Amino acid sequence: MDRRQRKTREAIYRAFTSLMREEDYAKVTVQQIIDRADIGRTTFYSHFETKDALLKSFCSDIFDHVFSEDPGKEKTHDFSHVHDTKARATHILYHLQEHIGVLSGILSGESDAVFMGFFKEKLAELFSSSVPMEPGVPYEYRLNSIVCGFCETVRWWTKHSGYTPEEISGFFFAAMPYFD
Amino acid sequence: MDRRQRKTREAIYRAFTSLMREEDYAKVTVQQIIDRADIGRTTFYSHFETKDALLKSFCSDIFDHVFSEDPGKEKTHDFSHVHDTKARATHILYHLQEHIGVLSGILSGESDAVFMGFFKEKLAELFSSSVPMEPGVPYEYRLNSIVCGFCETVRWWTKHSGYTPEEISGFFFAAMPYFD
DNA sequence: TGCGATACCGGACAATGTGTTCGGGACGAT
């Protein structure tokens, strides 16, 4: 990729994440991103079709990184039981912690749909095999309940930062006693 | 209230709810509401400052109705144990069922923040005294978890209509085994 | 019934934000 493209893209990302730490996603305009990135209007639109496309690209990058890694090969954090659900959940939270400030802008107020859509899709995939059956309750509902529970836990975290991923994970599983 | 005002307001509400059954809230414009209500532009803005104000007013009406009633005095549905949490939850679901089609427009996709904000506030109030303590887990997290669980249950319902309020309520409490 | 108050109308308006088009200039890769 052309160095100019790379620099422009990075400038856009920097501007975007920087703005997300200050204001809600819905209230940020393309013009603000352009101004802070210090690029031409045309340039922005040659990289991203819309503001939403930028957000989607951003989500893609984060989640590809967070979910693609094999927890067993994780070097930075040490887990003894690397293959169970709790360890995976904690692992995800560790990665999200790096973006916690940005997330609060994306999740607070309005327009969390894009991020949550991405997140829920990935989580459903991850949790789908661990959902315990219970007679009389649809599998889909149970999966949705777990996935949403995790998402809302992360949202709660963005408003009550200061907890460690382990603590947050502990809260989550305490609220889902049948699930591990 | 002036008959003209009443008629206008009802026309706006009718147009709004009708549009909500077809499209997402975020995609509906004020102009669409005006056109379908068949009123003047000025008239709409003399009733509501913005589209969001209309939604808030709509939410107010619904939730005031749903939450203000004493379940014990409910005539249309018969509950044996009128004062426990499960009965209240089911009661709320009964009322929401009347608006289920509209809700799917308000909740699907984007901009569910207004509705969910209202709903969560009311639910937190309602559930606050029933949250069981658990050492090591903040009370706020537990309450949030229950409230969000209920909201997401309703959202799930809008996408899987056909279940009765009792069934939905049953699903919810099955997913919150420590909570009743 | 008639009168004053008030709500409606619709057309025009400024303001904001979006996304596109254009020619010209700068930079990168080779």
Added chain:
DNA sequence: ATCGTCCCGAACACATTGTCCGGTATCGCA
């Protein structure tokens, strides 16, 4: 050095919002 690609900025059409106006219709009430 040069060709292709990217960036620039200014201008544009478009959509939407929210406001202002004078004129008209309807309401509530005496």
